[in-house]
Amino acid sequence: MVHEADSxxxxxxxxxxxxxxxxxxxxxxxxxxxxILKSDPLAVPISYVRVATAGLALTQGRxxxxxxxxGGGSFPMLLHRLLPRRARIDxxxxxxxxVDTARRFFGVREDHRLLIHVDEGSRFMTRQxxxxxxxFLDAFSDRGTPDHLKESRAFFEDVRHRLSFxxxxxxxxxxxxxxxxxxxxxxFASAFEDCAMLRGASQYGNLILVGTLEPLPSEPLFRQRLxxxxxxxxxxxLAESVVSFKRVSG
Numbered sequence: 001m002v003h004e005a006d007s008x009x010x011x012x013x014x015x016x017x018x019x020x021x022x023x024x025x026x027x028x029x030x031x032x033x034x035x036i037l038k039s040d041p042l043a044v045p046i047s048y049v050r051v052a053t054a055g056l057a058l059t060q061g062r063x064x065x066x067x068x069x070x071g072g073g074s075f076p077m078l079l080h081r082l083l084p085r086r087a088r089i090d091x092x093x094x095x096x097x098x099v100d101t102a103r104r105f106f107g108v109r110e111d112h113r114l115l116i117h118v119d120e121g122s123r124f125m126t127r128q129x130x131x132x133x134x135x136f137l138d139a140f141s142d143r144g145t146p147d148h149l150k151e152s153r154a155f156f157e158d159v160r161h162r163l164s165f166x167x168x169x170x171x172x173x174x175x176x177x178x179x180x181x182x183x184x185x186x187x188f189a190s191a192f193e194d195c196a197m198l199r200g201a202s203q204y205g206n207l208i209l210v211g212t213l214e215p216l217p218s219e220p221l222f223r224q225r226l227x228x229x230x231x232x233x234x235x236x237x238l239a240e241s242v243v244s245f246k247r248v249s250g
Contacts (some may be wrong), residue, residue: 001013002014002015002021002105003101003104003105003233004028005100005101007095007097007098008096009094009095009097010026011076012024012097012098012101014094014185015028019037019038019039020037020038021035021037021105023071023098023101024107030229032044032046032161033071033072034073034074034106035072036106036107037244038144041107044078044237045239047200047201047206047241047244048206049074049078051201051208051242052075052081052136052170052172052208053075053079053200053207053235053241054198054226054238054241055136055168055170055210055216056229057222057226057229058168058210058222058225060165060166060167061133061164061166061167062084062133062134063086063088063132064087064130065079065083065087065090065134066089066090066092066132067079067089067091067092067135067136068135068174069092069139070093070099070102070108070116070122072105073091073107073108075138076091076108076114077107082234082235088114088206089113089114090117090130090132091114091125091206092121093116093117093119094118094119094120094139096118099116099118121137121139122158125155125158125159125163129162131162131163132162132163132171133163133166133167134167135158135167135169136161136170136172137160137169137170139152150188153187153190156169156187156192159191160213162191165213166214167212168210168211169210169212170209170210170211171206171208171210171211172207172208173209182209185197185209189209189248192212193212193214193215194211194212194214194216194247195209195210195247195248196210196216196245196247197209197244197246197248198242199242199243199244200241200243201243222245223242223245224241226241227239
């Protein structure tokens, strides 16, 4: 255990196992929230982060992005590295201790392109502000997604309204009781014109949902776009990140 800190939402831990450094909540053996490789900070060891990045293949623009839930910062820092310098990334994180831990132990750095807001995701979404080309909902405790970010269609309607034309909402579902997953998929899908489930090759079993304001492409066209995106971003792992692409009716 490298670091332990109390927070308003329970203890936060940084744990090293070999070359991998992970962020965990509630206990040093708690569910892995985020991870980096100490020998290669640019590596992306967690499969679902690569699958979420595949959402960029479904956007018409990549100039403004929002991430709800910082964790160790793997996803926003990956976007910061991959996307052009004109891209702006906002991150919303409720727990200030997580923000401090990500800065001190996971290499998260803010600049004019990446800004962290200490705020509640649902409250942030209702405020007047910019529209986003991609919104990634990735907020977790050790018991799954907080209730205020998962149960209400109203929240996903707020997400929809913060999307720019041609934008995509991406939702990470993990640590959920299997009996609740179908309802979560239904609630998310009902707020968008079209929706699909994406899965990667991962032992963690994360399910990524994507919701759009217009019809999604067919799976072959999606995979063509993903292959081109992987080449454009010089991120070859992205091309094979999505093992399963399945449409969901709204």
